[in-house]
Amino acid sequence: MDATNLLQLLVYGVVLGSILSLGAIGVSLLFGILRFSNFAHGDIMTFGAYCAYAMVTGLHWPVWASLPVGMAGAAAVSVAADQLVYRRLRRTQPVILLISSFGMALIVRSVATLIWGPQDHSYVKGIQMPMRFGDIVVRPDHLVILGGCVALVVAVHLFLSRTRMGKAMRALSDNMDLARVSGIDAERVIVWTWALGGALAGAAGVFLALDSRLTPMMGWSALLPIFAAAILGGFGKPYGAILGGMVIGIASEMSTAVLDPAYKPAVAFAVMIVMLIVKPTGLLGARR
Amino acid sequence: MIEASGLADYGVFLLTLAAIYAVFTLALNVQWGMTGLFNIGIAGFYAIGAYTTAIVTTPPDAGHLGGFGLPFAVGLVAAMAVSGVIAVAVGLITLNLRADYLAIASIGIAEILRLIFKNETWLGNGVRGLSGIARPFSDDPLVYLVVVLAVLGLVYWAVERARLSPWGRVLRAIRENELGAQAAGKDVFRFRLAAFVLGSAVMGLGGALYAHFVGFISPEAFEPVFATFLVWVMLIAGGSGSNKGAVLGAFVIWALWSGTELLTAQLPASLVTQASAVRVLLIGVLLQVILLRRPQGLLPEEKPKRLR
Numbered sequence: 144m145d146a147t148n149l150l151q152l153l154v155y156g157v158v159l160g161s162i163l164s165l166g167a168i169g170v171s172l173l174f175g176i177l178r179f180s181n182f183a184h185g186d187i188m189t190f191g192a193y194c195a196y197a198m199v200t201g202l203h204w205p206v207w208a209s210l211p212v213g214m215a216g217a218a219a220v221s222v223a224a225d226q227l228v229y230r231r232l233r234r235t236q237p238v239i240l241l242i243s244s245f246g247m248a249l250i251v252r253s254v255a256t257l258i259w260g261p262q263d264h265s266y267v268k269g270i271q272m273p274m275r276f277g278d279i280v281v282r283p284d285h286l287v288i289l290g291g292c293v294a295l296v297v298a299v300h301l302f303l304s305r306t307r308m309g310k311a312m313r314a315l316s317d318n319m320d321l322a323r324v325s326g327i328d329a330e331r332v333i334v335w336t337w338a339l340g341g342a343l344a345g346a347a348g349v350f351l352a353l354d355s356r357l358t359p360m361m362g363w364s365a366l367l368p369i370f371a372a373a374i375l376g377g378f379g380k381p382y383g384a385i386l387g388g389m390v391i392g393i394a395s396e397m398s399t400a401v402l403d404p405a406y407k408p409a410v411a412f413a414v415m416i417v418m419l420i421v422k423p424t425g426l427l428g429a430r431r
Numbered sequence: 432m433i434e435a436s437g438l439a440d441y442g443v444f445l446l447t448l449a450a451i452y453a454v455f456t457l458a459l460n461v462q463w464g465m466t467g468l469f470n471i472g473i474a475g476f477y478a479i480g481a482y483t484t485a486i487v488t489t490p491p492d493a494g495h496l497g498g499f500g501l502p503f504a505v506g507l508v509a510a511m512a513v514s515g516v517i518a519v520a521v522g523l524i525t526l527n528l529r530a531d532y533l534a535i536a537s538i539g540i541a542e543i544l545r546l547i548f549k550n551e552t553w554l555g556n557g558v559r560g561l562s563g564i565a566r567p568f569s570d571d572p573l574v575y576l577v578v579v580l581a582v583l584g585l586v587y588w589a590v591e592r593a594r595l596s597p598w599g600r601v602l603r604a605i606r607e608n609e610l611g612a613q614a615a616g617k618d619v620f621r622f623r624l625a626a627f628v629l630g631s632a633v634m635g636l637g638g639a640l641y642a643h644f645v646g647f648i649s650p651e652a653f654e655p656v657f658a659t660f661l662v663w664v665m666l667i668a669g670g671s672g673s674n675k676g677a678v679l680g681a682f683v684i685w686a687l688w689s690g691t692e693l694l695t696a697q698l699p700a701s702l703v704t705q706a707s708a709v710r711v712l713l714i715g716v717l718l719q720v721i722l723l724r725r726p727q728g729l730l731p732e733e734k735p736k737r738l739r
Contacts, residue, residue: 231723235726238530245663249714257708363656371539403550406546408542412543416539
């Protein structure tokens with residue numbers, strides 16, 4: 144294994160890491176405010192990816208133009224799930240919400256399978272010409288993914304730090320009771336959090352499908368590394384989620400230099416377990 | 432006449448699977464219903480149990496580990512033992528953490544086990560799986576149904592005794608108020624670990640029963656995520672915390688699940704590939720309705736009588 148190969152794996156790792164980061168930000172934000180791990184997040188990603196796919200094949204839009212549609216579709220499903228089910232369960236234990244979201248994951252996945260079928264799809268047919276930087280090979284799709292992720296992360300940062308709604312989200316996440324008594328309309332903020340988390344999941348889904356292929360199971364398979372990223376960064380910390388996503392993405396891809404690639408999904412999990420043993424609060428220190 | 436015997440065969444088939452699911456549901460009731468441990472890695476312990484008994488009871492084969500040709504009962508006991516040992520390792524790492532982390536860790540372990548069984552050909556013959564796992568006594572499905580029902584009865588008796596014992600009371604105390612139990616001098620972690628190991632061992636037993644029923648086991652045979660989900664729906668529908676409820680839930684949900692198969696059989700041929708998605712959708716919606724309308728289940732847990 145020489146330096147070129149390692150550098151090549153690093154490129155793949157950064158691409159995967161930025162996709163996982165987008166998914167993990169949503170999981171982390173929702174956890175911060177609602178105190179439960181959303182097991183439907185992966186399938187919301189899948190749903191967003193399929194919404195964009197409908198635009199690509201139906202209206203022949205390019206992928207970048209279909210991205211907002213995928214984000215909007217995923218956000219709409221998230222908000223609808225909250226209003227129809229989760230909202231009514233919020234007074235029970237958070238674990239009941241977790242069970243409910245597990246069921247929601249299967250509902251969303253079956254609906255996607257019913258509409259678009261169980262077979263694989265891809266956005267663009269045919270082989271793309273890779274670009275060469277020295278000995279490193281990069282697909283144009285990778286640049287689209289990286290650019291999209293960076294733009295979205297900057298947008299999320301501006302939203303959380305500059306807008307009233309973003310500040311309210313962070314306030315609720317830090318201390319729900321204090322935020323309520325200072326006059327923040329918690330219900331409204333929760334709906335916005337679902338919309339934001341869902342939209343980011345939709346974008347992550349589109350990018351994931353662009354990186355490989357579109358299948359009904361792709362979101363569920365990505366869920367474990369996304370949780371690993373959110374735990375690594377500290378649950379409830381959106382900025383930690385970005386860091387966690389990068390670590391998990393790079394570790395997964397680099398591991399193929401020494402491990403059988405069949406075990407790639409296990410690497411994310413192993414990193415997470417070590418983190419849980421050594422420092423359960425995550426790299427940036429989560430709320431417990 | 433052929434119709435009637437075919438129908439009877441189908442009935443025996445469905446009842447056997449329902450009874451196997453009831454074993455899983457009772458096991459989950461020990462973990463979640465009684466102790467409040469959130470395990471969604473049921474499929475992992477199923478796989479351990481199924482592979483253990485396959486390796487222990489099948490005739491020797493050069494292609495993979497084992498083939499010890501030992502009797503059925505040894506297979507069941509080994510399945511419970513191996514599942515229990517692995518549960519100790521998993522529990523030591525995760526049981527001190529919050530419920531969310533246990534949930535995520537349990538599903539991760541199930542996934543890793545699936546990868547191991549799929550990729551390590553020396554262990555379980557890889558994707559081709561292990562076949563020729565014989566039923567005990569006779570190949571007659573009716574005999575096997577009796578065996579499964581007997582095992583289910585034994586498991587029910589054991590977990591019901593556990594529930595009513597002082598040990599079971601401590602588990603419920605931990606579920607309701609962890610700090611209170613700790614203040615009363617109970618070693619919360621040890622009780623949790625014991626409940627987790629007991630439940631996981633029974634899940635391993637369920638996996639072994641399943642393997643002997645179908646005679647074949649492979650990494651993809653059980654639809655792990657869905658089977659796990661179905662067991663959860665069964666427990667919640669039946670009444671988590673109640674062993675009678677767990678068994679009732681398993682049979683009722685299994686009947687509904689099999690009923691949806693008859694329903695989707697009526698669909699036009701063009702939609703046949705989508706039929707399983709419709710069934711999963713229906714069960715997912717059913718869970719949401721139960722959680723919203725009747726979260727305590729069909730047979731709710733009996734609350735202890737108030738002291739006067």
